[in-house]
Amino acid sequence: MLYPQTNAARTVVSLDGVWNFRTAGATDYPTEWTDAPLPEPMPMAVPGSYNDQNDETNLRAHYGWVVYQRTVEVPAALLKNSRAVLRFDAATHAADVYLNGEKLGSHKGGFLPFEFDVTDKLKAGSNLLAVAIDNRVNQSTLPVGNEGNVAFFGSDNAGIPSVEAGKQWALEHTPQNMPNFDFFNFAGLNRHVELYITPKSYIADIAVITKSIGGEGEPAVIGYDVTLGGEGAAPADVHVSIVDASGATVAEASGATAGDIEIPAAHLWNPGAAYLYTAVVTLADAGEEVGDEYRQTFGVRTIEVKGRQFLINGKPFYFKGFGKHEDSFFHGRGTDQVLNVKDVSLIHWLGANSFRTSHYPYAENMYDLCDREGIVIIDETPAVGMSWPQYTDKALFEHHSQVIRDMIARDKNHPCVVMWSIANEPWYDQGGEKSENALKYFTPLRDLVHEVDPQGRPATVVCCQNDYTKDLVTRTMDVVCLNRYYGWYNLSGNLDAACYALNVELDFWDEIGKPVMFTEYGADTVEGIHGTHGEMFSEEYQREYFARVDAEFDKRDWIIGEQLWNFADFSTIQGPMRVEGNRKGILTRDRQPKMAAHFLRDRWKAIPDFG
Numbered sequence: 001m002l003y004p005q006t007n008a009a010r011t012v013v014s015l016d017g018v019w020n021f022r023t024a025g026a027t028d029y030p031t032e033w034t035d036a037p038l039p040e041p042m043p044m045a046v047p048g049s050y051n052d053q054n055d056e057t058n059l060r061a062h063y064g065w066v067v068y069q070r071t072v073e074v075p076a077a078l079l080k081n082s083r084a085v086l087r088f089d090a091a092t093h094a095a096d097v098y099l100n101g102e103k104l105g106s107h108k109g110g111f112l113p114f115e116f117d118v119t120d121k122l123k124a125g126s127n128l129l130a131v132a133i134d135n136r137v138n139q140s141t142l143p144v145g146n147e148g149n150v151a152f153f154g155s156d157n158a159g160i161p162s163v164e165a166g167k168q169w170a171l172e173h174t175p176q177n178m179p180n181f182d183f184f185n186f187a188g189l190n191r192h193v194e195l196y197i198t199p200k201s202y203i204a205d206i207a208v209i210t211k212s213i214g215g216e217g218e219p220a221v222i223g224y225d226v227t228l229g230g231e232g233a234a235p236a237d238v239h240v241s242i243v244d245a246s247g248a249t250v251a252e253a254s255g256a257t258a259g260d261i262e263i264p265a266a267h268l269w270n271p272g273a274a275y276l277y278t279a280v281v282t283l284a285d286a287g288e289e290v291g292d293e294y295r296q297t298f299g300v301r302t303i304e305v306k307g308r309q310f311l312i313n314g315k316p317f318y319f320k321g322f323g324k325h326e327d328s329f330f331h332g333r334g335t336d337q338v339l340n341v342k343d344v345s346l347i348h349w350l351g352a353n354s355f356r357t358s359h360y361p362y363a364e365n366m367y368d369l370c371d372r373e374g375i376v377i378i379d380e381t382p383a384v385g386m387s388w389p390q391y392t393d394k395a396l397f398e399h400h401s402q403v404i405r406d407m408i409a410r411d412k413n414h415p416c417v418v419m420w421s422i423a424n425e426p427w428y429d430q431g432g433e434k435s436e437n438a439l440k441y442f443t444p445l446r447d448l449v450h451e452v453d454p455q456g457r458p459a460t461v462v463c464c465q466n467d468y469t470k471d472l473v474t475r476t477m478d479v480v481c482l483n484r485y486y487g488w489y490n491l492s493g494n495l496d497a498a499c500y501a502l503n504v505e506l507d508f509w510d511e512i513g514k515p516v517m518f519t520e521y522g523a524d525t526v527e528g529i530h531g532t533h534g535e536m537f538s539e540e541y542q543r544e545y546f547a548r549v550d551a552e553f554d555k556r557d558w559i560i561g562e563q564l565w566n567f568a569d570f571s572t573i574q575g576p577m578r579v580e581g582n583r584k585g586i587l588t589r590d591r592q593p594k595m596a597a598h599f600l601r602d603r604w605k606a607i608p609d610f611g
């Protein structure tokens with residue numbers, strides 16, 4: 001699915017702005033809210049999570065459905081001899097969409113785009129658009145929620161009769177989402193909504209693949225694959241021009257939907273030194289007034305896991321960075337370009353070169369920025385919070401497979417994406433049949449990644465602190481990605497013992513013989529708490545924690561990267577382990593550095609991207 005763009009052949013109409021909004025029921029919404037103006041609506045900005053936008057209602061505690069509405073004014077000229085598509089960059093977590101009272105369809109999953117062809121449904125003039133959105137998470141959704149008001153990060157004093165009674169009462173009277181994941185369940189129209197117009201015969205998809213490279217400035221071969229849509233479009237009508245960053249056309253091909261093109265003196269896309277080309281694909285006039293056009297940016301670069309190394313353009317790359325979240329004050333998980341630009345500048349300031357889109361695919365705008373800024377991304381599905389009952393759930397497996405297909409279809413051309421993460425911390429180290437079921441579940445998903453990615457990038461599952469001897473899945477991935485909290489959740493406060501235990505585990509992974517990277521390790525730190533001997537939660541402890549753990553990494557050349565937890569503090573469900581959210585950021589939620597950020601900046605600036 002191509003991102004909407006305005007060019008000589010296409011028009012995008014943004015439907016961002018202040019919409020009308022109402023909360024509805026836990027399990028349903030009134031149908032009359034989908035075909036007539038909403039009664040007594042409150043204003044709600046799109047894109048943006050609804051949870052922190054209104055103070056009269058406790059929208060953070062809302063459970064179930066909400067309804068968004070707006071009118072869409074359409075000039076008649078726009079609809080003449082064209083195709084109209086309504087696109088949602090995301091709706092979290094499930095949506096029913098209505099246009100002029102007619103249901104267009106539904107979508108499940110809160111972090112990937114979906115669209116509807118509305119050519120025959122949109123009228124010139126005023127149209128009523130209504131979107132009902134459900135924020136519930138449960139055992140059949142990704143991310144996974146717990147049923148029954150059992151909080152992951154709450155007190156679970158099971159067995160005390162009055163606590164059990166309280167839980168039962170809460171379930172019946174104040175139902176709440178109980179995420180099996182540690183980030184606030186921000187919901188709604190978190191990303192852009194667009195109406196876009198193309199010719200009736202159109203370019204439906206483009207894939208660009210780097211087939212071979214030489215050095216910088218030497219010839220490179222790229223492959224292209226164009227999918228056509230609509231009637232009348234023929235391969236003979238396709239033309240591809242490769243345009244360099246200065247606007248000069250450096251290579252061309254015509255008359256086929258797929259082929260190879262040689263760029264005579266190619267500039268490579270490298271971390272920290274990005275170079276972007278544009279494949280300008282045109283579809284000649286197929287008896288219509290205009291043909292179609294799409295401008296697809298791409299980078300010339302290769303990715304390969306070889307032995308115990310992760311190669312970008314044939315050179316061993318070292319990941320320096322963090323897991324992030326789409327999270328900020330007021331916006332929640334809402335797309336915020338100011339924040340994205342600020343975060344990218346902080347990534348440069350820190351001397352980092354990469355991050356993981358923990359724990360869901362981010363809005364496309366961030367990938368565009370990272371393409372141009374040379375920042376490397378590990379792209380993650382929203383499969384977080386899984387456990388053993390799910391590994392035999394066929395419907396969930398199908399949904400998970402579809403999410404992987406959709407994520408790769410969306411992000412395949414981004415040079416910044418170098419690896420796909422199938423899941424974060426599925427629980428699978430119980431041994432016996434449970435561990436084997438996990439292996440049966442994740443092996444076909446790894447193979448699916450390899451099959452559907454035209455660029456053949458590596459696949460991983462990011463694994464939880466576990467009994468690694470019984471974990472059968474992690475060792476089968478292309479790269480072993482470890483989340484470890486020695487010195488925080490385990491061996492809390494004792495960094496000597498933490499380093500000892502870490503070393504015992506690292507000896508195990510050395511035997512396994514795969515490339516290993518850390519995708520989480522960290523310590524909650526409340527800015528302003530200090531101590532001469534730096535105990536837990538102090539800024540000194542966080543700095544010392546990273547200094548000690550990183551020194552263990554430095555002893556092993558098969559560790560291919562360190563992505564700590566987390567870039568910045570972020571919002572979570574309330575609970576006794578969280579003081580206004582998760583505080584493991586090396587930056588505060590408003591992006592100010594804690595002491596550890598200065599230590600890491602010095603460290604990362606001294607470690608080259610390629611070793």
Ligand code: GCB
Pocket residue numbers: 181182183359424425464483520565582584
């Ligand atoms: C983890 C999770 C992450 C949490 C983190 C923590 O292992 O992957 O989502 O936020 O631990 O701080 O507990």
